[in-house]
Amino acid sequence: MNTLLRCLLLAGVAFGAQANSKAPITIAIHGGAGTITRANLGPEQEKAYHAKLQQALDAGYAVLDKGGPALEAVQAAIKVMEDSPLFNAGLGAVYTWDGEHELDASIMDGKTLNAGAVAGVKTVKHPIEAAYRVMTQSPHVMLSGQGADDFAKEQGLALVDNHYFDTEFRKKALDKAKEQIKLSGYQARNYLAGDYKYGTVGAVALDADGNLAAATSTGGMTAKRYGRIGDSPVIGAGTYAENGVCAVSATGHGEYFIRLNIAADICARVRYQGKDVKTAADEVIHGRLQQLGGTGGVIVLGADGSITQPFNTEGMYRGYRNSAGSKTLIYGNP
Numbered sequence: 001m002n003t004l005l006r007c008l009l010l011a012g013v014a015f016g017a018q019a020n021s022k023a024p025i026t027i028a029i030h031g032g033a034g035t036i037t038r039a040n041l042g043p044e045q046e047k048a049y050h051a052k053l054q055q056a057l058d059a060g061y062a063v064l065d066k067g068g069p070a071l072e073a074v075q076a077a078i079k080v081m082e083d084s085p086l087f088n089a090g091l092g093a094v095y096t097w098d099g100e101h102e103l104d105a106s107i108m109d110g111k112t113l114n115a116g117a118v119a120g121v122k123t124v125k126h127p128i129e130a131a132y133r134v135m136t137q138s139p140h141v142m143l144s145g146q147g148a149d150d151f152a153k154e155q156g157l158a159l160v161d162n163h164y165f166d167t168e169f170r171k172k173a174l175d176k177a178k179e180q181i182k183l184s185g186y187q188a189r190n191y192l193a194g195d196y197k198y199g200t201v202g203a204v205a206l207d208a209d210g211n212l213a214a215a216t217s218t219g220g221m222t223a224k225r226y227g228r229i230g231d232s233p234v235i236g237a238g239t240y241a242e243n244g245v246c247a248v249s250a251t252g253h254g255e256y257f258i259r260l261n262i263a264a265d266i267c268a269r270v271r272y273q274g275k276d277v278k279t280a281a282d283e284v285i286h287g288r289l290q291q292l293g294g295t296g297g298v299i300v301l302g303a304d305g306s307i308t309q310p311f312n313t314e315g316m317y318r319g320y321r322n323s324a325g326s327k328t329l330i331y332g333n334p
């Protein structure tokens with residue numbers, strides 16, 4: 001975050017304390033990290049991504065701006081990206097080995113530490129809504145497979161045929177992944193270290209009442225088999241939020257994010273070591289994740305509205321909006 005923005009936010013917090021006014025409403029989002037370079041994206045695609053990221057930010061910010069809850073803001077932003085074929089979430093999700101789509105999503109409420117998640121759903125149009133319903137309408141935290149689809153149906157959520165999620169671009173990625181798997185073998189841990197998984201979406205928000213929320217939605221990894229589940233629906237790995245501490249949504253090679261408990265680790269550094277969100281997130285992404293050989297990034301929002309979005313890939317679709325303004329970014333070197 002630049003110094004001016006930081007000063008404005010700090011000034012806002014200080015003023016807020018005196019006038020007993022509201023927290024600095026903020027939303028930050030990501031649309032996946034990977035080998036995203038100017039050369040392989042092109043100006044038209046670049047424009048399309050910026051526009052869709054902005055639309056998602058605006059949808060989330062509109063909720064916060066009228067005094068709505070962070071939990072609602074993150075869902076509003078994510079639904080815009082789930083509806084766009086540009087991202088690996090909802091429409092445009094990657095294909096499994098069997099040529100289907102299995103979607104994962106999770107959400108966490110920083111105020112209550114309640115959380116909800118679905119894994120491997122095949123018919124839910126907006127998996128993030130299903131995760132929210134698990135949190136609010138069931139005694140559980142995570143539902144998976146057919147049961148999760150049944151639950152979404154019972155809840156009256158919008159359902160679609162699995163082919164609704166199809167896109168030509170992702171089908172080509174599946175064919176390419178299968179070729180690669182033939183050469184390196186499915187068991188090779190890093191067989192998909194390339195760009196077969198990127199495009200997961202996530203959002204973190206701080207509302208006027210000081211509540212933090214985080215949410216993540218994904219199609220997972222191209223050519224995944226055997227009911228593979230990544231980090232995105234795993235609370236603590238892909239998603240975490242706690243009021244007064246931080247909110248995190250992750251994207252990247254899920255197996256590493258699960259093993260490193262990435263989202264919770266970042267918040268633990270803030271909570272127990274008193275670190276600012278940038279230091280905590282840098283230590284985890286450029287330290288722990290990097291050392292283990294994992295790739296990806298996170299968006300992190302502090303209780304004071306401070307934002308950091310580190311990643312160790314060439315690019316990460318990302319953006320933020322607060323009272324000082326709005327920005328969308330793609331490359332490591334903007």
Ligand code: ASP
Pocket residue numbers: 032033197198199200218219220221229230231232250251252253254255
């Ligand atoms: N983290 C997701 C997964 O491993 C993929 C991604 O973020 O691109 O399922």
